[in-house]
Structures are given as structure tokens and as C-alpha cells.
Amino acid sequence: MRPLTEDETRAVFEKLSKFIGTNVKLMIERKDKEIYCFRLQKDRVYYTSEELMKKATNISRDSLACLGTCVGRFTHHKKFHILITCLPLLSELCEFKVWLKPSQEMSFLYGNHILKAGLGRITENTPQNTGVVVYNMAGTPLGFGVTARTTQEARKAGPTDIIVLHQGDVGEYLRFEEQNPACAV
Amino acid sequence: MTSTDVVDAEFGMEFDEGNMCVFDTSTGEDLAPAAQALVHRLFKLERVVDGSLGGMRVVKLPEGVTAIPREKPVPKASESTKWEVFAKEKGIQKKKRDRMVWDEESQSFKPRYGYKSRKSLKDVPVLEHTSDLADGENPFTKKKRAVKDLVEKNEKKRQANEKKSRRKGAAPLPSLVEVEKGPSGKGRIPQKQLAKSAKIAQRSTASVGRFDKRVGSEADNPQPVAQRRKFDPVSNDGGIKVERKRALKIAERIFLPKPEPVQEPKEGPLGKKAKKQRKKH
Numbered sequence: 001m002r003p004l005t006e007d008e009t010r011a012v013f014e015k016l017s018k019f020i021g022t023n024v025k026l027m028i029e030r031k032d033k034e035i036y037c038f039r040l041q042k043d044r045v046y047y048t049s050e051e052l053m054k055k056a057t058n059i060s061r062d063s064l065a066c067l068g069t070c071v072g073r074f075t076h077h078k079k080f081h082i083l084i085t086c087l088p089l090l091s092e093l094c095e096f097k098v099w100l101k102p103s104q105e106m107s108f109l110y111g112n113h114i115l116k117a118g119l120g121r122i123t124e125n126t127p128q129n130t131g132v133v134v135y136n137m138a139g140t141p142l143g144f145g146v147t148a149r150t151t152q153e154a155r156k157a158g159p160t161d162i163i164v165l166h167q168g169d170v171g172e173y174l175r176f177e178e179q180n181p182a183c184a185v
Numbered sequence: 186m187t188s189t190d191v192v193d194a195e196f197g198m199e200f201d202e203g204n205m206c207v208f209d210t211s212t213g214e215d216l217a218p219a220a221q222a223l224v225h226r227l228f229k230l231e232r233v234v235d236g237s238l239g240g241m242r243v244v245k246l247p248e249g250v251t252a253i254p255r256e257k258p259v260p261k262a263s264e265s266t267k268w269e270v271f272a273k274e275k276g277i278q279k280k281k282r283d284r285m286v287w288d289e290e291s292q293s294f295k296p297r298y299g300y301k302s303r304k305s306l307k308d309v310p311v312l313e314h315t316s317d318l319a320d321g322e323n324p325f326t327k328k329k330r331a332v333k334d335l336v337e338k339n340e341k342k343r344q345a346n347e348k349k350s351r352r353k354g355a356a357p358l359p360s361l362v363e364v365e366k367g368p369s370g371k372g373r374i375p376q377k378q379l380a381k382s383a384k385i386a387q388r389s390t391a392s393v394g395r396f397d398k399r400v401g402s403e404a405d406n407p408q409p410v411a412q413r414r415k416f417d418p419v420s421n422d423g424g425i426k427v428e429r430k431r432a433l434k435i436a437e438r439i440f441l442p443k444p445e446p447v448q449e450p451k452e453g454p455l456g457k458k459a460k461k462q463r464k465k466h
Contacts, residue, residue, distance in 0.1 A: 003417045003428055009435050017439060024436050028429055037425060038432070054420050 001041040001056060001064060011080040012038060012045055012071065019082075019131035019144060020093040027093070041066070044073045045080070047089065084143065084168040085180070087133070091141035094133040096126045098145075098164055105136050108143065109171035114164040116157045126151045132164060143169030200226055203249030264350035267342065 004012065017024050027047065030036060035050040041064055048056070048068025056067045069089060072082040100108055104118025120137050128150050134143045145164040154163050173180060197211030198219055207223040209216065230244045265273075272279075285294040288303050296302040306312075312324040366372060387394045387406045394406060418424055 001419055003419065003424075005416065006431070006435065009432055010439065013432075013436050013439055017436075022440050024439075025433060028432050028436065035425060035429070037428060039419070050420075050425055057420055 001039050001053075001061060001067070004038050004040055004045065007078075008040065008045075008074065008080075009038065011074075011078070015072065015080045015082055018146075019090050019095070019133065021095045023093040023095070027089070038071070039067070040074075043075075044083075045071045047071050047086070082144075082168065084170060084172045087141050087144065087168070087170065090131075090144055091133045091135070094131070094144075096123045096130055096132045096147070097135060098122050098126075098132045098147075099135050099137055099139075100142065102137060105142065108134060108166065109169050111166055111169065111171065111175070113148075113162045113166045114145065115159065116154065116161045116163055117159040119154065119163050122151050122154060122163070124151055128153075131167075134164065134169070141170075143167070143171075198222060201250045202226055202230065203247050204251050204253065205246070206249075206251055266346040266350075 013024050016027070020027075027036065036047060037050055037053060039046045039048055039053055039056075041061070044066070046066065046068045047070075052068055056064060070083055070085040071089070072080055072086065074080055098114065099120040099122070100114065101118050101120045104114065107118065108114055114134065123132075126132065126147055128147055130147050132145060132147055133141055134145060135141050143166070145167045148162050148165050149157055157163065197209065199208040199210065200223060201207070202223075205223065205227070207219045209219040227244065230246070232242045232244055235241055235243045271277075282297065284296060286297050286303065287293075288295040298304060301307075306325060306328060312328070314324065318324055318327065383403075384406050387397070387403075388408070390397055393408055395408075399405070417428065
């Protein structure tokens with residue numbers, strides 16, 4: 001476990017800012033005044049409270065499975081990939097949201113893109129190629145993705161057009177259980 | 186087959202005598218006339234008497250036209266040695282000589298050279314004292330030395346030949362190439378570059394220059410130690426504040442509006458337009 005270097009911090013913030021924009025600052029200077037930090041452990045980036053992080057220092061690097069919330073991981077090429085485990089963080093701070101019709105919920109949870117037919121609601125003025133958090137109509141976050149169309153374009157799109165490209169969904173907890181940091185123990 | 190037949194048959198065919206190929210682009214059904222036309226052309230080529238083949242008449246094929254794919258480039262012919270050049274000039278041909286020669290003295294066959302040969306000094310009890318020998322000089326050692334010198338000379342020539350034919354692709358040390366012309370007009374190697382190649386040479390040993398004796402004023406050239414990656418401490422009291430500050434700074438830098446690229450006017454005050462106007466006046 002170690003703090004991120006400057007380059008790593010930039011990579012993480014740039015990726016997060018695609019979803020939560022300037023709210024990245026709110027992850028460092030939280031509203032509840034608690035001190036949180038980012039830590040790297042075995043290529044995974046964790047967002048954790050200072051208290052928990054200090055406790056985790058007692059555990060050797062090899063045996064520390066995970067701590068706090070896993071935000072994502074660094075690939076071998078030092079690219080940062082966001083993971084589904086950070087969905088609660090994203091849904092709290094995200095700028096743009098998409099709501100799914102019940103008919104396409106399961107399709108999305110199996111890793112498919114969101115088509116116009118399944119689109120229930122979308123935040124006004126969502127630009128193209130922006131990270132969005134996907135909710136069901138009841139308001140439960142289901143995953144996240146990238147918009148393939150703006151809100152205006154989505155209105156004109158045909159029913160089979162892809163509106164949001166799938167990036168992560170809660171179905172991954174079951175489908176990729178062995179890769180999930182939360183299941184590392 | 187008359188010549189007109191050949192002309193008829195050759196219609197719509199492409200020949201590549203070098204590769205002994207013919208391509209029939211017209212019909213491609215009956216291939217016999219194509220093959221026949223190719224043979225006809227091959228026999229029309231100029232015939233030469235080849236001495237190396239015992240005076241047989243041969244035909245030298247022209248260079249092939251069709252590009253045939255090949256994994257590696259065609260190996261270049263090795264450069265001929267100095268002797269080969271000389272032999273060719275004088276017309277000396279290589280002849281196979283017998284290893285064994287008849288020796289009149291011993292009335293037996295002996296090897297031409299080497300062990301137990303006629304030239305060998307092993308079984309010679311006495312040698313004549315010739316006039317070219319100095320006082321007290323041993324004729325046996327003189328002969329031995331002469332043989333040794335000859336071997337050395339041949340070895341030197343062999344090395345020279347090898348050096349001449351060595352591939353030119355291998356790069357020599359950088360500075361030794363970059364010869365500049367000095368003030369006197371002679372080529373010289375700048376001191377800095379010489380020092381650079383000396384440094385490279387110092388490390389170019391099996392022990393990376395570690396166990397080599399230094400010569401004269403030669404400076405030490407230790408292997409640079411790779412720097413360890415350094416990370417911030419995982420946790421210390423002052424650390425987290427510094428870390429947060431730095432993180433905030435990075436976040437702010439990301440959200441700074443990117444400066445728009447400044448567009449420079451394409452035509453300056455003395456550009457084409459201005460010049461044209463000046464011409465008019």
C-alpha cells in the first residue's frame with residue numbers, strides 16, 4: 001500500500017472527472033469534513049478514510065486484500081480503468097444520469113449497451129462521450145457507461161440506436177466474481 | 186515447326202527466359218504451344234564454350250524478369266582474397282596436388298608437408314653450414330624460425346583478407362567516424378568525442394570494465410547506479426495534509442480552461458501581398 005504518485009493521481013482524477021466533473025475536489029475536501037485519501041495496493045486504487053488506512057498499515061502488503069472502496073485499477077500499460085465497486089461514489093457525485101426502463105434492466109445487467117428503446121429518462125444537456133451513471137426507474141444505481149449521443153440527438157434516434165455504451169454494471173459482482181476486489185478474501 | 190507457327194503461338198504470351206518461365210495470358214487451356222515457344226526461345230540464345238565444364242557448349246540465361254519472393258536477401262558474393270585476384274590476373278588455375286610425394290633419398294612416399302614430411306628436420310642429423318649463417322648460429326634454429334615466420338606472415342595475410350571482406354554494416358565507435366577537418370586541413374578527432382568513445386571502450390569488456398587495469402591518466406568510469414523509485418510514506422502525521430494539498434492542486438490543474446491556440450496572421454507585414462504591392466509602385 002502506498003500513496004499515488006503525481007502521474008497516477010492525474011490519471012485517476014482525469015478518469016473520475018469524466019463522470020463527476022469538478023466534484024473530484026469534493027472527494028478530497030469532503031462535505032462531512034472527514035479525511036479521505038487514495039491508496040494504491042497491488043495495482044488497485046482505493047479510496048479510504050485516513051483512520052482505516054492507518055489501521056491497514058499494520059497488515060503486510062502481501063496479506064492486505066483490500067481496504068475502503070476500490071475506485072479502479074492500473075493496467076500494465078499504466079492506464080487507469082474504473083471499476084464497478086466505486087458505483088456508490090459515482091452515483092453520489094455524478095453530473096449526468098440515465099434512467100432505464102424496466103424492460104431493458106436485465107439486458108444492461110448482462111453487459112449490453114443501452115438502446116433508445118430502453119431509455120427511460122436522461123439528464124438535460126448531456127454531451128456526447130461523457131460518463132453517465134445508469135439508474136433504474138426506482139432510482140437504484142445499476143452501473144455506468146459513456147454516452148454515444150447527446151440528449152438532443154437521443155430524442156431523434158431510432159429505437160435500436162445505442163445511446164449509452166456499457167462500461168460497468170452491478171451484474172459484474174456475479175459475472176466476474178473472481179476479479180472483484182471486494183471478493184478478494 | 187516453322188517460324189510463322191512460333192509467331193502465332195507467341196501471341197498473348199509473356200516470356201521470362203531468366204527463370205525459364207512463360208505466361209500464357211490468352212486462353213490458358215492448351216499449354217503445349219507455350220512450352221514449345223519457350224524452348225524455341227531458349228535455343229535461340231547465344232551459346233558459349235565453357236572451359237570449366239570440359240569444353241561443353243552452354244547458354245547463359247539472361248537476368249530474370251519475374252520478381253520471385255524470397256525471405257532473406259540474396260547473399261552477396263564474398264570479396265576475393267589478394268591471392269585470388271593475383272591468380273586471376275596471371276591466369277593461374279587451382280590444381281589438386283597429391284598429398285604424398287616420392288622421396289628419392291629414402292626411396293619412399295612422404296607427405297608433402299607437415300609431420301614426417303620431406304622437409305621435416307626430425308630425422309636430419311646434420312645440416313650444411315652455409316655462407317649466409319653468422320658465426321655460431323645454429324642452422325636448425327634458423328630453419329625453424331624461418332618456418333615460424335612464414336606461418337606468422339600467412340596468418341597476417343589471412344587476417345588482412347578477412348578484414349577486407351568483413352561486413353561493412355558493423356558500426357565502429359561513434360567518435361572514430363566523426364572525423365573533422367582541423368585548421369591545418371588534416372582530419373582529426375575532436376577531444377570530447379575521443380573521450381566519449383574511450384568511455385564506451387572502458388565498459389566494453391566482460392566485466393563491464395570493473396577489473397581492468399587503468400592505463401596512465403585514464404579516469405575511472407564507474408557504472409551509474411540505477412536510482413530507486415521513491416514513493417511517499419504510506420502514512421505520517423504531516424504527510425496526509427501535504428498529500429491532500431497536492432491532490433487538490435492536481436485536480437485544479439485538470440479543470441483549468443485550456444488556453445486556446447493563438448492564431449498568427451498568415452501574411453506578415455512583409456508577406457506576399459505587401460511585396461506584390463511594392464512591385465506595383
